[in-house]
Amino acid sequence: MENTHITNSSTGTSAIELSGIRKTFTLSEDKNAQQVLALDGIDLSINQGEFLTIIGPSGCGKTTLLRIMASLILPDEGRVIVEGEAVSEPDIKRAMVFQTFGLFPWKTVLDNVVFPLIVRKYPAQQTREIAIQHIKQVGLEKFQNAYPHQLSGGMQQRVGLARALSTGADILLMDEPFGAIDAQTRELMQEELMRICQEEQKTVVFITHDLNEAVMLADRVLLMSRGPGQVREIISVNLPRPRTEYDVRAHQEFVRVRGHLWRELRNDLIEQRTEEMV
Amino acid sequence: MNLLATFKSRRVYLPILSLLVVLGGWELVGRSINPLLFAPPSSIIAMFGELIASGELLAAAKITMQALFLGYILAVIAGIPMGVLMGAWPRFGDILQPYLYAIFSTPRVVVVPLIIVWFGIGFEARLFLVFFWTAIAISVNTAQGVRNARPDLLEVARSFKVGRYQMARHVLIPGAVPFVISGLRIGAERAIVGVIIGEMFLQIVGLGGIITTASSQLLPAKMLCAVAVIAVLGTIIVTTLDMLEARFQVWRNDSN
Amino acid sequence: MKTLSRLETRRDQLIGVALFLSVWEVAAQLFDKPLLLPPVSAILTALWDLIISGELITALGESIFLLIVGLLVAIVIGFVFGTIIARSKTAYWMLNPYFSALFVTPTIALVPLVLVWFGFGFTGRVLVVVLAAVVPILFSVASGLRDAPGDLIDVARSFGVKGEIPLLFTVRLRAALPVLMAGLRLAAGRAVVGMAVAETYLRLGGIGGLIKSYGAVFRTDYVFASILPLSLLGILLVSGIGRIERRLKWS
Numbered sequence: 001m002e003n004t005h006i007t008n009s010s011t012g013t014s015a016i017e018l019s020g021i022r023k024t025f026t027l028s029e030d031k032n033a034q035q036v037l038a039l040d041g042i043d044l045s046i047n048q049g050e051f052l053t054i055i056g057p058s059g060c061g062k063t064t065l066l067r068i069m070a071s072l073i074l075p076d077e078g079r080v081i082v083e084g085e086a087v088s089e090p091d092i093k094r095a096m097v098f099q100t101f102g103l104f105p106w107k108t109v110l111d112n113v114v115f116p117l118i119v120r121k122y123p124a125q126q127t128r129e130i131a132i133q134h135i136k137q138v139g140l141e142k143f144q145n146a147y148p149h150q151l152s153g154g155m156q157q158r159v160g161l162a163r164a165l166s167t168g169a170d171i172l173l174m175d176e177p178f179g180a181i182d183a184q185t186r187e188l189m190q191e192e193l194m195r196i197c198q199e200e201q202k203t204v205v206f207i208t209h210d211l212n213e214a215v216m217l218a219d220r221v222l223l224m225s226r227g228p229g230q231v232r233e234i235i236s237v238n239l240p241r242p243r244t245e246y247d248v249r250a251h252q253e254f255v256r257v258r259g260h261l262w263r264e265l266r267n268d269l270i271e272q273r274t275e276e277m278v
Numbered sequence: 279m280n281l282l283a284t285f286k287s288r289r290v291y292l293p294i295l296s297l298l299v300v301l302g303g304w305e306l307v308g309r310s311i312n313p314l315l316f317a318p319p320s321s322i323i324a325m326f327g328e329l330i331a332s333g334e335l336l337a338a339a340k341i342t343m344q345a346l347f348l349g350y351i352l353a354v355i356a357g358i359p360m361g362v363l364m365g366a367w368p369r370f371g372d373i374l375q376p377y378l379y380a381i382f383s384t385p386r387v388v389v390v391p392l393i394i395v396w397f398g399i400g401f402e403a404r405l406f407l408v409f410f411w412t413a414i415a416i417s418v419n420t421a422q423g424v425r426n427a428r429p430d431l432l433e434v435a436r437s438f439k440v441g442r443y444q445m446a447r448h449v450l451i452p453g454a455v456p457f458v459i460s461g462l463r464i465g466a467e468r469a470i471v472g473v474i475i476g477e478m479f480l481q482i483v484g485l486g487g488i489i490t491t492a493s494s495q496l497l498p499a500k501m502l503c504a505v506a507v508i509a510v511l512g513t514i515i516v517t518t519l520d521m522l523e524a525r526f527q528v529w530r531n532d533s534n
Numbered sequence: 535m536k537t538l539s540r541l542e543t544r545r546d547q548l549i550g551v552a553l554f555l556s557v558w559e560v561a562a563q564l565f566d567k568p569l570l571l572p573p574v575s576a577i578l579t580a581l582w583d584l585i586i587s588g589e590l591i592t593a594l595g596e597s598i599f600l601l602i603v604g605l606l607v608a609i610v611i612g613f614v615f616g617t618i619i620a621r622s623k624t625a626y627w628m629l630n631p632y633f634s635a636l637f638v639t640p641t642i643a644l645v646p647l648v649l650v651w652f653g654f655g656f657t658g659r660v661l662v663v664v665l666a667a668v669v670p671i672l673f674s675v676a677s678g679l680r681d682a683p684g685d686l687i688d689v690a691r692s693f694g695v696k697g698e699i700p701l702l703f704t705v706r707l708r709a710a711l712p713v714l715m716a717g718l719r720l721a722a723g724r725a726v727v728g729m730a731v732a733e734t735y736l737r738l739g740g741i742g743g744l745i746k747s748y749g750a751v752f753r754t755d756y757v758f759a760s761i762l763p764l765s766l767l768g769i770l771l772v773s774g775i776g777r778i779e780r781r782l783k784w785s
Contacts, residue, residue: 070437090439102434105529106452116438148529152426167438292627300632315650372543373550383723384765385730387642388742391749391757395569455587471640478642486643493646501646507638516638 015203016046016069022233023077024228038064039159040228042078046205048170051197053206053218055261057269061209061229063175068198069205070096070173081176082171092120095164099176101156103148109135109159110144116167134162137196154185165196172197174206178213190217198241211265215258218247223261225268227275317499325499326506334488339507342484345401346473349408353465357413358458361420365454371421377416386411386472390479404476411472412465423457424450448451456526461521470512572755589744594763597740600656601729601767604663608721612668613698616675622645626676641666641728645735654736659729662736666728667721674717678710715779722775726768741767 013031021042024035046052054062067073068080071090080087082094095116096184103112110128113135114218117127135141138158148156178186194217197204210215214221218237225232239253248254301319308318317325329335364371386407397403427450436448477486485504492500555574571578584590612672615633619626645662652658682705690705707714733742741764748756 072433072437090437091438096434096437098430098434100430102430102449104431104434104452106455107448119435119438119440119444119448147528288623289627291629292624296628298632301729369546373546376547376551377554380765380769383726383768384761385727385736385742385768387727387730388745388761388764390734391745392754392761394749395752395754400546474640474643489643489646493649496650498647498650501650505639505643507648508643509635510640512640 013048014045014081015048015050015083016044016205017079017081018042018044018069019079019081021065021068021075021080023061023068023073028208037067037228039075040230042229042231044222044231044234045126046203048083048203049201049218051194051204051217052222053208053214053220054222054224055208055211055214055265056224056229056232057265057272058209060224060226061226065224065229066173066175066205066207067095069202072092072096092167093169094171094173095167097157097160097164097172097177099179100146100158101153101180101241103156103159103163105148106136108145108147109140109151112148112159113163113166116163130168131166134166135159137165138162138192148157152185154181154189157181157189161193161196165200170201171203171205174204176207176209179209186213188261193217194241194243211261212249215254215261216243221257221261223264227272232268235260284487286325314496317502321499322502326503327498329488329500329503334508335503338484338488338504339511342473342477342486342508342511345404345408345476345484346416346469346533349405349473350412350466350469352405353409353412353416353469354462356409357416357461357465358420360413361417361458361461362424362454364417364421365424368425371425375418378418382411382418386475387479390475399480401481403480404473407472407476407480408469411468415465415468418460419457419461420454423454426457427453451528456530457522458520459523459526462522463516466515466519467512470508470515474508566594569752569754572758576755577758577762580753580755581762584744584756584759590741590760591740592620593739593744593760594767597729597733597742597764598767600659600663600732600740601725604660604728605667605722605725607660608664608667608671608725609718611664612671612717612721613675616672617679619672620676620679633672636665637669637673638746641724642731642735645731649736657699658736659732659739662732666731667725670717670724671714672717674713674720676708678713678717679706681710681713682706683709712779712782715775715782719772719775719779723768723770726764726771730764 021039022037023039024037026035042065054065056062062075064274068075071080071087071094074088081092104115105117110131113131114127117130122130132141132144135144138161140155140158140162143151143155148159151159157180160177170271178189181189190213193204195203206217208217215237221235221237222231223233223235224230235257237253237257239248239251304316305318305320306315308321313321326335359443364374392402393406397406431449431453435445440448473484474486474489477484478490481487482490485508488504489501492498492504558571559574562568562571562576565571568576581590585672615629619629619633641662644665648658648661648665652661686705686709687701690701695701696703729740730742733740734746737743739748744760745757745764748760
């Protein structure tokens with residue numbers, strides 16, 4: 001089997017580069033409340049066109065890290081560099097897909113997808129065309145005028161995906177996007193996401209709870225550990241693409257990577273538990 | 279399907295059956311004890327016909343509606359901007375909240391003596407009874423709506439770098455709409471009670487006035503006619519707003 | 535939007551109240567029309583006078599007694615009929631229209647009828663409180679029992695709880711408690727209104743009577759001084775029940 005998709009780790013600038021990211025949170029509103037170190041010294045370079053999944057125990061700061069990449073929150077220390085430029089605000093190069101979909105219940109599918117475009121004051125006709133094109137891309141052309149509450153969870157997240165794609169951003173930041181979707185729909189959505197990202201050459205950072213999902217989608221898997229959140233390991237997944245054309249889970253590379261990740265994750269969880277008990 | 283049909287007919291025939299039983303019983307008992315005092319349904323219907331024919335009921339309803347609608351509209355005009363202000367500027371809202379809550383929790387019948395010294399007993403006094411409490415209900419709910427914008431949607435908007443104006447237009451204002459409508463409904467309930475209090479305790483006019491005069495004339499049938507009109511009026515207004523509220527309910531919850 | 539801590543909010547509110555009261559006092563002194571706007575000091579003097587003369591305590595006692603009796607009767611009736619319409623669809627369709635009608639009719643409009651039919655004695659006054667308060671209780675009992683958690687009932691049954699009455703006490707009522715408290719909170723607010731209505735319309739008595747009689751002689755300072763404890767009574771009652779309600783919520 002030939003590796004049809006090559007991660008371009010050798011080419012020029014990274015899509016996202018993080019250096020020395022550190023973030024603390026204050027627990028309650030009292031001034032003398034305790035501080036929690038959520039992320040400590042994260043260094044990471046994500047290549048253009050790469051699909052990076054992030055996995056780790058709950059509370060390891062995955063979502064915080066993603067929100068820092070999106071510039072929704074700022075790190076206390078460290079820098080975020082997107083395509084060669086230091087950033088401190090959300091911009092058009094990055095688009096986020098949310099775990100709870102984040103659709104406006106008062107807007108139709110079309111209006112939800114158009115939203116980021118009208119915010120940027122694109123000409124009306126053009127925004128409509130772009131939006132419709134992406135609604136088609138996720139297979140919802142028949143539901144253009146439906147409201148979110150009329151759609152199933154899977155369909156709602158398709159809208160979320162179409163909305164992110166319509167911005168034309170090169171980088172998709174996805175926070176457990178399929179976490180709230182039933183298992184079978186999720187598999188279909190995974191396939192579609194892989195297809196779209198390959199067609200459009202997107203860089204994707206994808207948080208997940210699900211080991212299979214992490215390995216199946218990724219060029220590289222980032223394993224985090226918690227207390228404080230740190231990079232424990234980054235592991236490459238050398239599975240040929242397109243991965244929809246064979247049974248990925250039966251592939252020995254999949255089995256190897258998954259097994260390795262599970263041992264690491266399990267050790268981390270057990271360590272954590274004994275520490276908590278002491 | 280058969281089951282559904284039975285169920286559907288049940289919800290029609292049972293209330294009618296029960297109404298017939300109650301009205302029939304009332305008629306029999308009322309007639310045999312004291313037809314004047316216990317106002318059997320036949321006497322109420324006769325009275326209703328009389329009141330319609332003489333135009334008394336219609337004229338009274340008109341007076342009631344005038345104060346009701348004018349006071350309500352003024353309350354909407356004042357209450358929504360006030361609520362937006364209280365929501366957008368939480369400090370102001372927090373400082374104002376205790377007074378509004380205290381006024382709102384005070385039964386209006388006991389405020390009547392104050393209203394008499396401030397506004398007299400005329401139209402203005404009734405208008406105030408409708409306006410003030412309704413405006414409070416609307417503004418408090420609006421403020422809550424503005425303050426309780428869904429954090430997940432705020433974050434979505436921020437991730438697309440939305441400006442202040444766009445944030446208000448696409449996120450904050452539509453998000454507050456269901457709360458405003460709740461305020462409109464609660465306010466309407468308050469408004470109806472307010473206008474009736476005004477008509478019973480201040481100047482004896484309108485539907486409330488009919489109740490008071492009929493009470494002094496010992497004519498329960500006449501009272502019940504006015505009560506029925508008030509109840510129907512209230513039901514129509516509140517049900518309409520209820521339906522509107524239900525329609526916007528999906529805006530409130532996360533849809534998954 | 536910056537969120538202020540509770541403490542800061544309380545501080546702001548206290549400053550606000552102090553400012554409001556001083557402005558009132560100064561304005562009322564300058565304006566000098568105690569009939570329209572008595573100064574705060576005059577209201578406090580009146581309040582003090584009402585307290586030491588024992589008038590207020592007597593009136594409050596009478597009002598609270600009426601309120602409690604009325605609420606208790608409303609709770610009993612509400613439970614009985616609430617359970618009936620929750621358990622039987624037939625009863626629901628036969629009775630619900632009356633309760634709905636009662637709910638939308640302003641209690642105040644029914645008071646003259648109560649006067650004609652039941653007189654202005656204690657029975658009449660209790661009835662007014664009941665009419666004001668019963669429907670929220672009744673509806674909350676009905677919806678609380680109807681929406682009983684099926685899974686928990688199955689759990690109880692699978693572990694050997696048998697029969698409707700044991701189930702009612704082990705699962706249904708307990709699960710319905712937050713809803714019941716919400717209904718009670720609503721009812722308490724309306725009961726205070728009913729009490730005030732009964733005391734001003736039927737027979738002058740209690741705190742409502744106090745307010746009305748001072749209003750009749752245009753002693754605005756005394757009117758304010760007696761409204762204050764009434765409002766306080768309502769607020770304390772409703773917020774007290776609200777507090778219990780929040781504690782009972784487990785979801």
